Structure formats: C-alpha cells, structure tokens
Amino acid sequence: MKSLTLKNLLGRPVRTAALTALAALLSFAVFIGTMIVLSLGNGLDSLEARLGAEVMTVPYEAATKKKFEDVILQGMTGYFYMDKSKLDEIAALDSVGDISAQLYLASTGSNCCSMPVQIIGFDPETDFTVTPWIKKSGGGQLKELDIVVGSDLNAFVGDKLSFYGVECNVAAKLDKTGTTYDTTVFTNIDTIDRLIQSSLDKGMNDFKNLKPENIVSCLLINSADGYSPEETMNDINLHVKKVKALRSKNMISGISSSLDGVSGMIRTLIIAVWALGVVILLLAFTMSVNERRKEFAVLRVMGSSRSKLAGMVFKEALSVCIAGSAVGCVIGLIVLIPFGGAIEQKLSLPYLLPGPAAVLMCVGGTLILAAASGAAAAVLSAWRMSRIDTGLVLRGDN
Amino acid sequence: MKLSAENVTKEFIRKTGKSNHFSAVNDVSLTLESGRLTVLNGRSGSGKTTLLNMLSGLLSPTKGRITLDGEDIYALDDKRLSRLRNQRFGVIPQGQTAIHSLTVLENILLPFSLYRESGEAEQKYALELAERLGIAQLCEVRPAELSGGELRRMAIARAVIRRPSVIFADEPTGDLDDENTALVFGFLRELSAQGSAVFIVTHENNAAGYADEVYRMNGGKLEISE
Ligand SMILES: Nc1ncnc2c1ncn2[C@@H]1O[C@H](COP(=O)(O)OP(=O)(O)O)[C@@H](O)[C@H]1O
Ligand SMILES: [Mg+2]
Numbered sequence: 001m002k003s004l005t006l007k008n009l010l011g012r013p014v015r016t017a018a019l020t021a022l023a024a025l026l027s028f029a030v031f032i033g034t035m036i037v038l039s040l041g042n043g044l045d046s047l048e049a050r051l052g053a054e055v056m057t058v059p060y061e062a063a064t065k066k067k068f069e070d071v072i073l074q075g076m077t078g079y080f081y082m083d084k085s086k087l088d089e090i091a092a093l094d095s096v097g098d099i100s101a102q103l104y105l106a107s108t109g110s111n112c113c114s115m116p117v118q119i120i121g122f123d124p125e126t127d128f129t130v131t132p133w134i135k136k137s138g139g140g141q142l143k144e145l146d147i148v149v150g151s152d153l154n155a156f157v158g159d160k161l162s163f164y165g166v167e168c169n170v171a172a173k174l175d176k177t178g179t180t181y182d183t184t185v186f187t188n189i190d191t192i193d194r195l196i197q198s199s200l201d202k203g204m205n206d207f208k209n210l211k212p213e214n215i216v217s218c219l220l221i222n223s224a225d226g227y228s229p230e231e232t233m234n235d236i237n238l239h240v241k242k243v244k245a246l247r248s249k250n251m252i253s254g255i256s257s258s259l260d261g262v263s264g265m266i267r268t269l270i271i272a273v274w275a276l277g278v279v280i281l282l283l284a285f286t287m288s289v290n291e292r293r294k295e296f297a298v299l300r301v302m303g304s305s306r307s308k309l310a311g312m313v314f315k316e317a318l319s320v321c322i323a324g325s326a327v328g329c330v331i332g333l334i335v336l337i338p339f340g341g342a343i344e345q346k347l348s349l350p351y352l353l354p355g356p357a358a359v360l361m362c363v364g365g366t367l368i369l370a371a372a373s374g375a376a377a378a379v380l381s382a383w384r385m386s387r388i389d390t391g392l393v394l395r396g397d398n
Numbered sequence: 399m400k401l402s403a404e405n406v407t408k409e410f411i412r413k414t415g416k417s418n419h420f421s422a423v424n425d426v427s428l429t430l431e432s433g434r435l436t437v438l439n440g441r442s443g444s445g446k447t448t449l450l451n452m453l454s455g456l457l458s459p460t461k462g463r464i465t466l467d468g469e470d471i472y473a474l475d476d477k478r479l480s481r482l483r484n485q486r487f488g489v490i491p492q493g494q495t496a497i498h499s500l501t502v503l504e505n506i507l508l509p510f511s512l513y514r515e516s517g518e519a520e521q522k523y524a525l526e527l528a529e530r531l532g533i534a535q536l537c538e539v540r541p542a543e544l545s546g547g548e549l550r551r552m553a554i555a556r557a558v559i560r561r562p563s564v565i566f567a568d569e570p571t572g573d574l575d576d577e578n579t580a581l582v583f584g585f586l587r588e589l590s591a592q593g594s595a596v597f598i599v600t601h602e603n604n605a606a607g608y609a610d611e612v613y614r615m616n617g618g619k620l621e622i623s624e
C-alpha cells in the first residue's frame with residue numbers, strides 16, 4: 001500500500017495541484033531573483049577583470065562629455081583621439097608602470113551587426129589586457145586584417161566582415177563577459193590604422209586631417225611599484241595637459257551602486273513575495289487540514305499517536321513544497337537561459353550567468369528554503385491536528 | 399481480559415446555573431469482559447458517548463480510573479496508549495467516518511497500515527470480513543459511492559480487522575434500516591461469541607435482545623436495566 005500521505009495528496013488532485021503551483025511560483029520568484037542578483041555581481045567582477053588596468057587615460061573632452069563612459073559602460077559606439085605624444089609624456093612619469101595605447105573607431109554597420117559596433121585596436125607589443133583574454137578564448141596572434149569578435153556578435157571564426165570597405169577576417173571569438181565588450185570588435189593597431197584611414201578617405205569620420213599613426217584614444221595604465229593607482233592618476237592629471245586619467249574602480253563604482261540598487265530591490269521583492277507566500281501556504285494548509293478534521297479524528301481513533309498525526313500533516317506539506325519548488329526551479333532555468341539576453345538589455349548592467357556549480361547551489365538553496373517554509377507553514381496545522389478533540393469532532397452529527 | 403471503569407467522572411466546562419462546569423458522566427463503575435456483550439441505553443445527551451470515549455482510551459476522566467486487566471490505561475503516554483488502542487480496541491464511531499482518499503479495502507486495512515503492518519494475511523482477512531458483511535464487491539470503490547448502511551459495515555470491518563479484545567460501537571444502527579440493523583447486531587453478537595468484549599451504545603431498545611448486560615445512562619448516572 002502506498003503511503004497515506006501520497007494517497008491523501010493524489011486523492012485531492014485539485015488542492016494538491018494548487019498548493020504545488022503556489023510553491024512552484026514562490027520558488028520560481030526566489031530562484032530567478034537570486035540568479036539575477038548573482039549574475040549582476042558576476043558581471044561586475046567580469047567587467048573589472050576586462051578593464052584590466054588600474055588607470056585609464058583619455059582625452060579631456062572624452063571624459064567630461066561622458067563619451068568614454070558611454071562606450072565602456074553603456075555599450076554605445078564612439079571615438080575620440082589625442083596626440084600620440086601624450087603616450088610618451090605619460091610613460092615617462094615615475095608613477096606609471098605598464099602602459100599600452102588603444103585606438104577607437106565606430107563602424108557604420110556591417111554584415112555581422114544590425115547596429116554599429118565599437119572597434120578597438122590594441123598594440124600587441126605592449127598590450128596587457130586584451131591579449132590574455134584572446135588567449136583564454138582560444139585565439140592566437142592576430143595577423144594583418146585579423147579581427148576578434150565579442151561573443152554576442154553574430155560572426156564566427158572564418159567569417160569575413162567589412163568595415164569602411166576593408167575586408168577583415170574573424171580570427172577568434174571571445175568568451176562571454178556580460179559586459180559591453182561582448183559587442184565589441186578587437187583588432188591590432190596596424191589594422192585599425194587602416195580602418196581609420198579608410199573612414200577618413202570616405203569622409204565618414206567626424207574628424208578631419210588625422211594621421212592614424214599619430215593618434216591614440218585611450219591609454220591603459222598600471223601604476224609602477226611603490227605607487228598606488230590613486231597617486232598615478234593624480235600624477236597624470238597634474239602633469240599632463242588636455243587628458244583625463246580615471247581610476248577603473250571609480251568608473252565601475254557608478255555601475256556598482258546602481259547594481260546595489262537593483263539587487264536591493266530584487267532582494268526586497270523576494271522577501272516580500274516569500275513572506276506573502278508563507279502566509280498563503282499557512283492559510284492553505286490550515287484550510288486543507290481543517291476540512292479533514294474528521295478524518296484526522298478517525299485516524300486518532302484507529303490508533304494514531306499525536307506525533308504520528310503531526311508527522312502526517314508535515315509530510316504532506318513538505319512533499320508539496322519540495323515538489324513545487326523543483327518545478328519552480330526547472331521553469332526558472334528554462335526562462336533564465338534563453339531570456340538571459342533580454343534581462344541583460346532591460347537592466348543595461350553587466351550581467352553574466354554564474355557557472356553550473358553556483359546554479360546548482362542556488363537550486364539546492366531554493367529547495368531547502370521551500371521545505372523550511374512549508375514546514376513553518378504546517379507547524380500550526382500539525383499542532384492543531386495533534387491536539388484534536390476526537391470526541392468533539394466525531395460528535396458532530398449526533 | 400477485563401476493561402473496567404472505576405468511579406469515573408467526566409466534567410466539561412459549561413455555564414450551568416452557578417457552576418461553570420457540569421458532569422457529563424458522574425461516578426460510574428462498569429466492567430467489560432471477554433465474551434460478553436454489553437449494551438448501554440439512554441437518552442441523547444445522557445453521557446453515553448462520553449463514557450465510551452473514556453473506556454476506549456480517547457478521553458481521560460476527570461476523576462476515577464480506566465483499567466485494562468488492572469492497569470490504568472491513562473497512566474500510559476500518548477504513544478503507548480495510541481498503540482494500545484490500535485492493537486486491543488476496535489471502535490465503530492458515531493456517524494460516517496470513512497477516509498475519502500482511500501478505497502473501501504484500504505479503509506478496512508487502515509489500522510494495520512497506520513503502523514505499516516498490512517501484509518497478505520491481513521489483506522485476506524479484510525476480504526473475508528468484507529464478504530461476511532456483504533460489501534466484498536465494493537472493495538475497490540471509494541467511500542463516496544457507498545450508501546449509509548454500506549459505510550457503517552465498512553467501519554465495522556475496519557474496527558475489527560485487528561481482532562481487538564474490546565469492540566466499541568457508538569450508535570452503530572442509528573441511521574440504518576431494519577435489515578442492516580439486524581445484520582450489524584448479529585455480527586457483533588458473533589464477535590463476542592468468538593471472545594471479544596463488545597460494548598454497544600444506542601438510544602434504541604431493540605439491542606437488548608442481543609445483550610448479556612443492559613445498562614441505562616441517565617443524566618450522567620449509570621443504572622442497571624431490568
Ligand atoms: N467535548 C465536550 N465539551 C463540552 N461538552 C461536551 C463534550 N462532549 C460532550 N459534551 C456534553 O456532555 C453531554 C453528554 O454528551 P454525550 O456523551 O455525547 O451524550 P450522548 O452520547 O449520550 O448523546 C452533552 O450535554 C454534551 O453536550
Ligand atoms: Mg452519543
């Protein structure tokens with residue numbers, strides 16, 4: 001004979017389904033919410049890793065007009081230039097350790113992309129941020145006219161993409177970072193020089209009379225031994241004109257605080273939903289058990305101890321909650337994986353799904369939480385059923 | 399086997415005149431013995447069910463003791479007393495008492511399955527009882543489809559499935575027709591002949607013909623009839 005618990009649950013399919021659905025809904029909300037919070041934190045870490053340098057220096061205008069921030073944090077396209085002499089000037093400072101220049105360009109749409117993409121050229125000789133990442137993603141040295149594409153771009157290794165009439169080969173595709181870099185194209189400095197030249201030739205560049213060999217957009221800098229990033233930043237801002245040095249940390253802190261806001265909101269929402277859910281579960285269990293007072297009294301007459309009756313109520317509640325929670329988590333996973341991109345866009349914050357281990361832990365945590373809430377919600381009914389006055393209940397239809 | 403009520407009184411809280419409690423059962427002594435069928439008559443509200451609940455281990459008396467072969471059953475903790483009720487007592491409660499998510503057969507086997515003790519032999523005995531009580535063809539059906547008489551017969555089979563020492567029946571024929579009434583009393587008589595102590599509470603007088611002893615309850619006091 002199957003357990004009485006199971007029979008009771010199956011014997012009332014509508015009630016069982018409703019309670020399971022409720023538990024599923026709660027678990028879904030908690031699971032999705034937690035995953036989003038985790039993904040946001042993960043995205044921020046990823047962005048920090050991708051920026052890869054302690055201090056970034058851009059033309060003064062690019063910093064004050066937020067052009068740089070828009071490119072790096074908002075995923076807009078843009079370009080701005082300063083004279084290459086700034087590179088030598090800054091490299092000469094004592095507080096500056098590693099330094100590498102990057103050149104920016106925005107495409108006007110190409111066959112990979114429905115929107116213009118950001119193109120960033122780096123100098124393989126000095127680069128210390130992009131090259132390790134390409135390596136990690138399985139790419140190697142870039143040859144002339146080779147490009148590397150971000151993971152969200154619809155282009156793959158071996159494809160040919162054309163920018164300002166110059167055809168480039170996709171040599172590697174980068175791993176997902178959850179940041180604006182996922183829609184960026186990287187290439188070496190020689191190739192981007194050609195692309196900039198071509199954009200100038202076609203009159204499609206906002207700047208005129210540029211010599212690509214003589215310009216840079218952004219300098220990535222690590223402070224020298226014995227100097228803090230703060231000191232390096234101040235050093236540059238004090239001694240070099242018409243540039244602005246920024247600390248990567250401070251740039252991210254804007255994101256970090258809006259991320260804290262979003263995460264806090266989600267957390268509050270989770271707690272509210274959960275508290276409400278526990279109250280509803282409590283009412284539902286109380287009602288469902290109350291309606292069966294007589295049956296519980298009969299079980300008592302047949303020789304059930306108080307603890308047996310309480311255990312029965314608990315078991316029912318736990319089964320329903322755990323089963324519902326599992327369903328909720330599965331639905332959560334089904335929603336999260338395909339709709340991750342949509343969530344990322346809606347939030348416009350760095351967003352990167354954590355690895356399978358973290359996801360599994362989240363599932364486990366949700367199940368435990370659901371079981372605990374089910375138990376909490378069932379305590380009252382279990383206690384009441386164990387105290388049931390059989391005489392009074394069974395006298396009902398005297 | 400002897401189950402005795404020794405000067406038991408049960409008081410309930412209720413405003414009656416000046417006092418705020420009243421005695422539903424008042425200083426009652428009574429002994430149930432193996433092989434004997436005892437009938438308790440009395441008007442509605444006279445305290446019959448209260449006495450039955452005390453005897454069957456469901457309601458502890460305010461005063462006095464209930465002893466099984468000399469041992470006070472209310473001295474046992476809830477677990478032990480519950481086990482005792484399960485193994486030694488069979489109760490046919492008032493009214494309809496089916497568990498609706500179980501089939502008729504599963505209902506009959508409930509006293510065993512509560513303690514996960516229902517095996518093939520028990521199953522066979524359940525079918526035998528169902529046969530004997532004329533509900534064999536209903537074994538796989540849910541209680542919702544049964545008539546009042548069939549439900550009562552199911553409750554009887556359930557009460558006696560563990561071959562209990564004492565069988566309690568509270569108004570077992572209250573809502574039954576004459577044919578079912580005779581069937582139920584006949585069966586209970588048979589069980590007492592097989593060695594059980596049988597205790598039947600009823601406000602009808604027609605049970606007296608089956609009884610070894612007949613008592614009468616009157617305002618919580620026990621009187622011997624005849
Ligand atoms: N649990 C209880 N709480 C309060 N009063 C009760 C309770 N059980 C029974 N009574 C009262 O005790 C009296 C006897 O009840 P009962 O034993 O059920 O009578 P009978 O079975 O003879 O009809 C009635 O007045 C009833 O209202
Ligand atoms: Mg009664």
